[in-house]
Amino acid sequence: MxxxxxxxxxxxxxxxxxxxxxxxxxxxxxxxxxxxxxxxxAAYGDFAAGLTRYFGxxxxxxxxxxxxxxxxxxxxGRVARSVLIGMFATTPHLRTIFPGLxxxxxxxxxxxxxxxxxxxxxxxxxxxxxxxxxxxYGMRVLTHRQHYNVFSEIYFRPLAWTLSPNDDRLDGAGLxxxxxxxxxxxxxxxxxxxxxxxxxxxxxxxxxIPTVGHPLREGRGEWIETFQNDTAAFLExxxxx
Numbered sequence: 001m002x003x004x005x006x007x008x009x010x011x012x013x014x015x016x017x018x019x020x021x022x023x024x025x026x027x028x029x030x031x032x033x034x035x036x037x038x039x040x041x042a043a044y045g046d047f048a049a050g051l052t053r054y055f056g057x058x059x060x061x062x063x064x065x066x067x068x069x070x071x072x073x074x075x076x077g078r079v080a081r082s083v084l085i086g087m088f089a090t091t092p093h094l095r096t097i098f099p100g101l102x103x104x105x106x107x108x109x110x111x112x113x114x115x116x117x118x119x120x121x122x123x124x125x126x127x128x129x130x131x132x133x134x135x136x137y138g139m140r141v142l143t144h145r146q147h148y149n150v151f152s153e154i155y156f157r158p159l160a161w162t163l164s165p166n167d168d169r170l171d172g173a174g175l176x177x178x179x180x181x182x183x184x185x186x187x188x189x190x191x192x193x194x195x196x197x198x199x200x201x202x203x204x205x206x207x208x209i210p211t212v213g214h215p216l217r218e219g220r221g222e223w224i225e226t227f228q229n230d231t232a233a234f235l236e237x238x239x240x241x
Contacts, residue, residue, distance in 0.1 A: 028089045032106060036085040039108070039194065043078035050074070051124070051158045069205040076199055077192030080120065081105060081112075083161050084190075087152035090233050091134035094151060094163075110193035117166055118151065120190075121183035122205075123212040125160035128239040131214060132156070134232045138215070140179075142222040148179040148215045155214055157239065179215035184208075 028036075050072040085105055088094050095102045104112045114120060133153050140146035154161040162180050184205045192199075201209075216223050 028085070032085065032088070035106065035108070036082055040078045040082035040085065043075040043197070044082040047072065047074045047079050048158055055158070068207075069201045069209045072201045073198045074201050074204065075192075075194075075197045076186070076189035076204055077110075077196055078194060080186060080189035080192075083154065084120070084163070086132075086154065087161075087163055090132050090235070091152040093135065097151070108194070110195075112190035114187040114190060119164055119166055120186050121162050121164065121180050122186050123160045123180075123183045123210050125155055125157050125212055127155070127157060127213055129214070129217075130156045130235075130237045130239060132233075132235040134234075136225060136232065136234075138179075138223045138225040140219065140222050141224055143219060146179055146215075148223070150180075160212055160214075182210055183212070 051070060054070050054072055084101070088102060088105070098115045098118060101112070101115050101118075131153065132155070133150075135152070136148070136150055138148040140148075149165055151163045151165070153163070160183075162183070164178075164180060184207065186204070189204070216225055
């Protein structure tokens, strides 16, 4: 799809340059936005393109359950940093919750440890429906008890990502099974520096990667969804055929 950014600069409303393909936004300062664009986003694009080529997607993308993970090359550190910087753009409150992570990303630390209380997860996502969102909480109240609690999420094929609280904290609160608990944890990808440009995804996700839809779209009327703060952002759309 083709999109353009509407922005206000010095009190004047203008339209940014059009861009073909993808969902994009400006939610960071110039330096931080450039940090991702100049150093990490190309690696994410290469990773997504490799998955698309592997599954033979041109007019239709079909992603079967992967066991093991697809044999695709990835720069794990660069990709994880690209994702997290994007999440800081859609969820500015993360800078308050995880200031150390924000500092490490901003200063391009070669080895970053995910802070306590947060987990980055990834899955394959074939749907043309897209969603970028900040803090959200959902609970499945029919058929069985299940929760969906995220600090930030990205659903844009061929991949879905969530930054969520650690499952054990939620399970300890009696909230039941997590809707993303089967997704691979990729926190360790942040331990790889910019110099690691090509690893086999099968070596990083040895247990395979599930194919998912958005959990809150499963089961008509079974979920209750709430916003976690008054600045939550939800961007949804569809990729045309």
